[in-house]
Amino acid sequence: MKRSSTAKNGSKLKQDKKIVLALYRKMVLIREFEMKAKEIFHSGKMPGFIHIYVGEEAVAAGVCAQLHQDDYVASTHRGHGHALAKGVAPRDAMAELMGVVTGCSGGRGGTMHLYDPEVGFLGSNGVVPPGILIAAGAGLSAQLRGTSQVAVAFFGDGGSNNGAFHEGLNLAAAWDLPVVFVCENNFYATEMPFSETTKNTNVASRAKAYGIPGIQVDGNDVMAVYEKAGEAIQRAREGGGPTLIECVTYRWFGHHAGDPGVSYRTKEEVAEWKERDPIGKLRNDSIAARLATETDFQRIDEEIKDVIEESADFALASPLEADSTALDHVFYSPAE
């Protein structure tokens, strides 16, 4: 009896370690990708402007680790992390940020319009609330086609105050669609504190109004996000309808890469949240629990550094699309 129990425990530990390292790898990939993108942006080589996801990695990593390749994700302007977590190749994403032909959208979309049908990535988005509706629509399609696919919408506290949130959650709930609505509450809608424009700042509590489960989770605790997202995704997959998950988290940098992010936030507040680094937390917790070793993590760090360097080199070396193609793809035609 004892032996068999130990064996079971051992196998669980092994499984847990596998999950820990996979989540860690994804979070570090996102972190390093963003830091590299930020560096290239500030060097002046990157067109447009970007919204950095650093600080919120646990949300994308934890949720998407529970998804299958053919599940769907609709994302936001701050969408690099969601894209990478859903499986968009780092080099394809970095190239898209550079607007070059090798990008996942051929350079036509850019940072806010990363698309990848191969992994069900229905776009980062220049506008946040439509993603709520797009994910729900993908869920509707899955329901009609009789598949077990699930769709996830990521949006922020700002998006939760838009009418699309109400229309989307109400109708997805009414139709029991296989959708999980993930609110990344980072306390600021661009530069506007959520609390100044919102009476009830507990986003998860709004789920009750739609008759669906609402869960608030520490968005910097990837294991907690992973667990809660897993339950919601499973419920959606089995026909149990949507869930609203509020992940409380924080972005380390400004709204966009050109915004220092300090005029409307205190240095102390930013420093406090940096102390709660989701990557550091997973690392420390796992070492303390003897699930993984410092060496395991270092190995991943090295590996990711190489991936990011390679992605940046690839993106920076890729050519722009020929301007003669500018009129292509306005309409789909069956010859494609």
Added chain:
Amino acid sequence: MPQKNINSTSSTASSTADQRVITYAQAGVEGVREEMLRNPDIFYIGQGIGPRGGNFQQSRGLWQEFGQARVRDTPIAERAQAGFGVGAALAGSHPIVDIVFMDFTLEAMGEIVQQASTIHYISNGRFKVPLMVRAAGGGIRSTGPHHSHTFWSFFAHIPGLKVVVPSTPYDVKGLIKTALRDENPIMFLEHKGLYGTKGHVPEEEYLIPFGEANVIRSGEDVTVVTLGKMVQRSLDAAEELQRNGISAEVIDLRTLVPLDKEAILKSITKTGRLVVVDEAYASCGISAEVAAIVAFEAIDQLDAPVVRICTLPTPHSFSPSTDSYLVPSVVRIVAEVSDLMKKKI
């Protein structure tokens, strides 16, 4: 494809056994039904389009035949309708989103213009958006300022949307079937005042290609380019003008995007005079676009200035007398065309 006037509200009397006559609304239902039978990915959502069959009977019987999974009533939430349509289209379905009143497309404008129309282009062709948005415009019996608009020019302005404006039962069926085989976002914009009109519609399958205007009446002296409900008014005006010795050619655009420039230019080359009759406003409208095309590509063919006969630039009035004053009437078309015949460049 018939090039004759196959729409007439009084054509019932001339129908024969092989000339089946049904309404504009029935023709739409028939086209949608045939395509839903053909393509299991098509589904239909909208307000009141389920058991009730639509405000204008435009979905009558579809819920009963296809069931409530594929034919779903929605709440009053046009953004959700359109946004769900975009998401479902990205995931491989082919939604019909019925907004019912064209006025309410405004509630869904971001989803239609910012999302649906752009995604094929900005994804570099990796995603397509096979989505038909259906809505009916135009005033009928004092429908007032919030239920009478004809907004097709908004949509024709946007790259990535195709815009269809059928004027006859025959065209509704042929064009709606084409729309449902086209894997782009389509604005299928009908007219509330036409749903009850009757005309010959073959029972057998046919498709009407986009971008082919219908020269619905041949003439020699003046070209009247028009669309939607104004087609019949232009035909009625042409009858009267004929009695006064003026031969008007009437062109029904049928699709604004793609626009059949060739048909317009060919007709202008023959007649030398252009009138555009549109129930929408003149400013920045399709009438301006047609005038600009002719100015740019065939100005040397014009014998007289271009005339635009459009709804006058005010909100739609409820008052029965002012409402019919604002929208182009047969009398106004006859008067303005007659005036034009006296003018020269």
